[in-house]
């Protein structure tokens with residue numbers, strides 16, 4: 478297995494998990510900055526053309542994991558791999574953000590749900606070829622229907 482190292486850090490308005498919107502209908506439109514370390518700067522070449530990015534990051538302020546848990550969006554327990562819980566065996570987060578602009582080593586983005594100074598492990602262009610009608614939202618769709 479490889480040892481991960483940050484390629485940069487998130488600059489976010491959130492400094493505590495309680496500040497991040499949670500639950501059904503929560504909006505993730507906070508702006509922030511993905512600040513990339515100088516030694517990885519060349520890796521940003523050509524990124525400007527993509528509207529959205531996958532950000533892979535570390536839940537660095539989460540300890541341990543639970544194989545089942547009750548998410549903020551429902552009152553029933555689900556398996557960790559059927560949720561986006563921060564308490565997972567490998568504390569890796571995945572967020573899609575909108576790229577607003579690049580300013581040198583700084584990527585200004587919308588959709589930040591990470592805490593300030595969260596380590597960024599990787600960035601990839603967001604691409605999806607799955608037609609909407611083939612996407613199933615599992616228990617989340619059921620929870621949304623129940624809470625209407």
Ligand SMILES: C[S@@+](CC[C@H](N)C(=O)[O-])C[C@H]1O[C@@H](n2cnc3c(N)ncnc32)[C@H](O)[C@@H]1O
Nearest residue numbers: 494497536537538539561563570571591592595
């Ligand atoms: C439910 S997780 C989902 C993250 C991502 N969308 C995913 O699927 O991996 C998002 C929550 O993680 C928590 N969080 C954000 N940054 C964190 C960090 N650096 N360490 C631990 N928890 C963090 C916040 O409470 C935030 O609401």
